[in-house]
Amino acid sequence: MDDKVKLKKEDIEYKVDNIVATVTLEIDKKIDLVHVARKFIDSEYNPERFPGIVLRVPEPKATFLIFSTGKMVVTGSKTENKLKKAVTKVVKDLKSIDIKIEDYTIKIENFVASGGLNKRIDLNLATIMMEYSLYEPEIFPGLIYYMRDPKASFLIFSNGNFVCTGVKHEHQIAEAIFKLKDVIQENEIYYKSEEKSSSEEIVFI
DNA sequence: CTAGTATAAAAGCGTT
DNA sequence: AACGCTTTTATACTAG
Incomplete structure (x- = not known):
């Protein structure tokens, strides 16, 4: 659907x-x-x-x-x-x-969209590596990330799931997610290998 | 299990 | 002039 x-x-x-x-x-x-x-x-x-x-x-x-x-x-x-x-x-x-x-x-x-990065995210590291991010687990479990270009706001959770909101054009959703993945990859903000990964990790063939 | 917490955005009326 | 109200929706974490 x-x-x-x-x-x-x-x-x-x-x-x-x-x-x-x-x-x-x-x-x-x-x-x-x-x-x-x-x-x-x-x-x-x-x-x-x-x-x-x-x-x-x-x-x-x-x-x-x-x-x-x-x-x-x-x-x-x-x-x-x-x-x-x-x-x-x-x-x-x-x-x-x-x-x-x-x-x-x-x-x-x-547009409000949701999805999942394919790895668990170290939110404590993320909030110090990423500019324009807020992470207050006592208040809300997700890290809030204000992306400027495209202008979008993300809620990023430790299991890798996220919510993207604030974009006015559908093509900006994939663009924003692409950039988000890039930032996470560049800064190695995810948990390395099996460190803290859960059993629900999907393995590629 | 439900409610509150946090995010974006618009509308228009009321209150600081 | 700037909020708060109201509505929707995914996400997840805590407190009754």
Whole structure:
């Protein structure tokens, strides 16, 4: 279902887990959120708590935040295609309750991806070798790494698993992971051979 | 097992 | 002017 992507000989594998996007609806007057909330029985609207309506679409699964200005935030999609389908559905539903929408534009704001380096990482060494990294195991078990180019943030765990977030273009995910692997390799931040490796290490043939 | 901790990003309203 | 709120999601580690 979720496409794994391979990059050259380096086995860079990752999976997109979440996409955040904004949608701008072309409307000529503000949207009456009370009206929308009444028509969409499964929506949540507590203006005291948050100015937008929360609408969850089951298929394709996605959650929308709808604002009176005609802007929407979409979260939870794993592919651009599913994101577009969910948006099409919501726009159609809004039109069906008398909201005039001339057109709309979708802009992806953030990709969240996860994957695994193929080795355990010495986070204590990593945080002293890598600039722009933070590691406070008492607070969070992952090392936080702020990559500048491409601009991306990583959560790196001792078992080699990681989360990459903050990139706006899908191609930057593999690029960022490639660079991360490079930094780890260059500085030999991983645990050498079987030192501290777990039994789940995958052996190549 | 659940909740909180940490990451990014947008929206718009309320509070420092 | 700058947050906090709200939503999503992977990851993992601790405390009830």
